[in-house]
Amino acid sequence: MPRPMGNVRLKAARVAAGYNSQQDLADALTRAADEIGLRGLSVGVRQVRRWESESPPWPQPDCQRVLVHLLGQPMESLGFTPPWGPDDAQRARAHRVPLAGVASVINAAAVPGRTSAAVQPATVGVDFESVTRSHRRLYWSVAPAVLHPAVLAHAALGCALLSETEDPTRRTIAAALAESYLLAGRIEFFDLREPTGASDTLLAALQAAGEADDSLLGAAVIAHMAFIPGWAGDRDAALERMVAARTYARRAPASAEFLAWLDAVEAECETRCGNTRTALNLIGHAEDALTMGNEHASPPWIDWFSPTRLAAFKGNTQLMAGHLPQARETLLRVLDELPAVEDKQRTVVFGDLAAVEAASGSPELACEYACRALDQLNLTWYATGMDRVREVRRALTPYQHERCVRELDDRLYGWSTTLSALSR
Template sequence: MTTRTPGNIHLKAARVKAGFSSQSALADALRIGTRQVSRWERDDPPWPQPDQRAALTALLGQTMEQLGFTDPDSGLRGAGAAAIATAGLAAVPIRPGAATQPASVAVDFRAVTHAHRHLYWSLAPAALHPAVIAHATLGCAFLAETDGQTHRSVATALAETWLLAGRIEFFDLNKPEQARATLQRALQAASEAQDDLMGSAILAHTAFIPGWAGQREDALETMAAARAYARRATAGAEFWAWLDAVEAECETHCGNMPAALQLITRAEETLDTGPAHARPAWMDWFSPVRLAGFKGNAQLRAGHLPQARATLLTALDDLPEEEGKQRSVIYGDLAAVEAADGRIQEACDHLRKALAQLEITPYAAGRQRVRDVRRALVPHQDQPCVRDFDEVNFGWNNTVSALAR
């Protein structure tokens, strides 16, 4: 008598825990065949493709090892290199519930989502974040009480809301692991909405987390998943250029400057010749000017100081008035250029402008740029211009804010 083996009980348990009651439900969320999921739930399951690994770890909140897979190269790679802690976040309902809410709930919920999107650029992130999380929690409740097109509309707005929360946590609050958990929720909501373009945007944001930590393989693997989702959607030139810019920034943080500069060149070419589909309304974080900021930073890190200076000054001139957060970053990068070039007075001038902008629009990325340049100025800290800057930088407001981080 043949004894039936239990198969990959780890994946099955994680699937059920995440709300996918059948193999076909998980297959639908991953946009693959049910047979593939069936193969994964057998003994000795095959190693999934990069985009599938990224989607699995994001949707189920566990590493590939925890899901019962063995890396053939004996190295644990993947978008979820560590288990994603999700404590404290509302669960995203995986399937539509009974339609107890009217269709108008989607319109009302979406309106608040749009308002939060616009407020991000002017309101202090620490003040906005609790409201965004509360709105996401409400959206999860609505998702369980809607069906059909209303359910999908709520899910789309919910994915954007979770994405905004994750952006605040990563870029503004310096909480990458919290952002990882939040972006997992965003991806689950995008799956409910069957929105491949939103899924691509969420995965690309997720790639920042390992990328900024210098974990190049994890970042590139997650970017491969983001590109796979974008290919399934109607992505325009700006979206494809942004994906290249994200990957370029990850390569920059990992010290691979030739690859970063090559990606930025490709992004510039894509903006000129790529598909002319309109970008989605929620993609308000990228533009040709923003790409110039990416480029200037990459040139700076590559040691191309004259080119970086020219690129950043042009970007600063072209930057819209309302882009205060990006302005603080560009001032910080310009200060870094001048510090590296031995122009200490000019570096301090840019630092003071960055601080003035940060008083108006607080931004952790901009603050970190200022901090990094000040550290580079330690050998020159007895110069009058550095001392004058310190009088502002180490005033009560800035010092208390820094210690509170």
């Protein structure tokens, strides 16, 4: 017998908001009620358990208000079905709270167990999944501003198909939909520098992973969510999400590569928060995991990680820790080992090498690496790579009157580079 999935949408929204247990959500709802003037409203863990059950009851109006306030989504998007009939559409629309961001598109998805008037053939699952797989490969070469709308349009199609398919096809589509939203979120965060939009999109990915009951994909989504507070210096929020990601990973047969990637994500968050010693320990643990391996195969969608990528993480952390000779050695080795298709990562490595030389008092070599990064960015835009170049330029302020730095400025603030940066 398959285990009951319960209200996966409310569970996904709870975890995404940082509430790892039903008790945490109940306590937060009680506090939020007081904040918005609903004094005396108390939500218990038993009530939250009922809301996360297979057939959640429609909450009372005050509870609806505090749920929407705290989790930022309309009731239907949180997995609740209104008690009025389908013919009362106008009344239903009056109770729908608009949700900012792309996560609202998933409202079109079916509630588990609902029958549909139009049932698509089983082949649509394979067909939809194949397009998702193609987008995954296109990410490494197609400009993010071009690929991003195509991925979102494909995700919208997936939401519609969820309501027109039955298991196991429905789960196939849900898993591919989660991967599509994950890809869109990665583009928004790493390529376009839109963390707010990425947060909404990754929430949609988590909801879709819940629809597919795919714990490993859910772990990948939550780990990506940890990048957002991690890069902002909010260590507590980042580590809380990493705990959730590791919890989800334990529920599935996770490969050594996947577990090493979780270490790398946490290491990068620690690095961004100034804890380089902890980060280097995590990277060492990841290296050991890759060396030992295990019997589980990696999912095909984890194409953003490899031993070389881990070394790139390590080089950046060594740089931030002030271990300049070690960082230089690590990053030069990464540069030699990067496959030809890794153009985006190459810009980051060039930027980190430039930072190493700037910190070592070698402005000419720093400018040379920074210019190589700009050459690559003109071919393949990557906002994270451009961030590295700008950081290097700030580090070169003591040398700004030297010829090499002025030549870098000419490149950095030339018409083509400036227009490219501002138009993406």
